[in-house]
Amino acid sequence: MTHIIHRHLHVTPPVAVSAEGVFITDAAGTQYLDACGGAAVSCLGHGDPDVRAAMRAQIDRLAYAHTSFFTSEPAEALADQLARTAPPGVNHVYFVSGGSEAIEAALKLARQYFVEIGEPERSVFIARRQSYHGNTLGALAVGGNEPRRRLYAPLLIDVQHVSPCYAYRDQRPDETPEAYGARLAAELESAIEACGPGRVIAFVAETVGGATQGATTAPPGYFRDVREICDRHGVLLILDEVMCGMGRTGTLHASEQEGVIPDLMTIAKGLGGGFQPIGAVLAHEAIVSALSRGSGFFQHGHTYLGHPVACAAALAVQQVIERDGLLMNVRLKGRLFARMMNDRFAHHPHVGDIRGRGLFWAIELVRDRESRVPFEPAARLHARVKRECMARGLMTYPMGGTIDGQRGDHILLAPPFIVEESHLEIITERLHGAIDAAIGSLD
Numbered sequence: 001m002t003h004i005i006h007r008h009l010h011v012t013p014p015v016a017v018s019a020e021g022v023f024i025t026d027a028a029g030t031q032y033l034d035a036c037g038g039a040a041v042s043c044l045g046h047g048d049p050d051v052r053a054a055m056r057a058q059i060d061r062l063a064y065a066h067t068s069f070f071t072s073e074p075a076e077a078l079a080d081q082l083a084r085t086a087p088p089g090v091n092h093v094y095f096v097s098g099g100s101e102a103i104e105a106a107l108k109l110a111r112q113y114f115v116e117i118g119e120p121e122r123s124v125f126i127a128r129r130q131s132y133h134g135n136t137l138g139a140l141a142v143g144g145n146e147p148r149r150r151l152y153a154p155l156l157i158d159v160q161h162v163s164p165c166y167a168y169r170d171q172r173p174d175e176t177p178e179a180y181g182a183r184l185a186a187e188l189e190s191a192i193e194a195c196g197p198g199r200v201i202a203f204v205a206e207t208v209g210g211a212t213q214g215a216t217t218a219p220p221g222y223f224r225d226v227r228e229i230c231d232r233h234g235v236l237l238i239l240d241e242v243m244c245g246m247g248r249t250g251t252l253h254a255s256e257q258e259g260v261i262p263d264l265m266t267i268a269k270g271l272g273g274g275f276q277p278i279g280a281v282l283a284h285e286a287i288v289s290a291l292s293r294g295s296g297f298f299q300h301g302h303t304y305l306g307h308p309v310a311c312a313a314a315l316a317v318q319q320v321i322e323r324d325g326l327l328m329n330v331r332l333k334g335r336l337f338a339r340m341m342n343d344r345f346a347h348h349p350h351v352g353d354i355r356g357r358g359l360f361w362a363i364e365l366v367r368d369r370e371s372r373v374p375f376e377p378a379a380r381l382h383a384r385v386k387r388e389c390m391a392r393g394l395m396t397y398p399m400g401g402t403i404d405g406q407r408g409d410h411i412l413l414a415p416p417f418i419v420e421e422s423h424l425e426i427i428t429e430r431l432h433g434a435i436d437a438a439i440g441s442l443d
């Protein structure tokens, strides 16, 4: 009997009791290779001694001080670190406790910016279908994950949604990747124009699609076009890098590979690597100086903003990544992983697409490779794959509704940055067995 409201009320998951490196162990002694970092969180794996030491030292000195009274050394040092490594001009940080809170703060900061500069009639956000930005009401509203939104639809602010980047299904056979990207960007511009001049606050997008769609990267030039369109219409660009950021795709920020600088960027997951709950909004100088010249006060706040232990943990995580050159490992191991998965799955009769970047990969499963027809949603293939993976001691992050919230199944993989070649071999091998067993169980 549990008193916890677990994610599924009829299923109590195994009890995790310890973890080290890329493995988590449950109370029954079963070891699971963490091939997804939970939900792309555990970038350093588990139990890093330097992060633990930094947390312990901080707890011993100062565990908590409310930010309406004090700032703290670890929060200031982490902000310095993030500003130093952010894209040019993006030099201010607002700390929160996770990804959804980061999105909420970004939406409010964007709205307040326009009020402060005398454009209060801007009240609309545009985002993308098949996206995920979090589960709080504002984040859910900008998100395009239909099953998660449906129940709460009457409570959500009105957000316009445009097409996501989904080359596997949406790029036309006669279209180059560049033309596909330009078509998507043109759709955004039409949506901005349809809202009316001076009405749109911001376009919100995951730089690389994550939980809802599975590691979908943008076609070349898409984000540069998006940036230009936003600038032309005075619209802010909010990039959500809660999942794909902080090194996951091989550069600290995924936007670096797109050649654009956002006005606001949300980060979380890999920021603290799971050692503590922490997220942040990285804000461009122009946004913060507008508030500074105006009211001088961001009309927002939470009790645990800039929590000293969370900041100390995140600072240590980021220092370990820098010290050990782990972004290089993400790039090298990412290339190796891509090769292994292609060798293993490129000719698999039920693998339609293998996509991703760095150590952020997804496999989309199809009933038929030729026609790209997905499996019946009622079969819940993604849930079967997850079960089969767990039975083989492998943590992956499968999801259904890849295509439209209903149809399609993919498996997201986000191994820790410290992953070794032998781990990648195990992941590929066990995943292959799990996929075949899950599909076999449909007969």
Ligand SMILES: Cc1ncc(COP(=O)(O)O)c(C=O)c1O
Pocket (backbone or CB within 6 Å): 039, 098, 099, 100, 101, 103, 132, 133, 134, 135, 206, 210, 211, 240, 241, 242, 243, 244, 268, 269
């Ligand atoms: C891109 C993106 N944004 C926001 C969130 C929400 O983060 P959290 O679950 O920490 O609230 C997630 C979580 O998966 C995410 O992937």
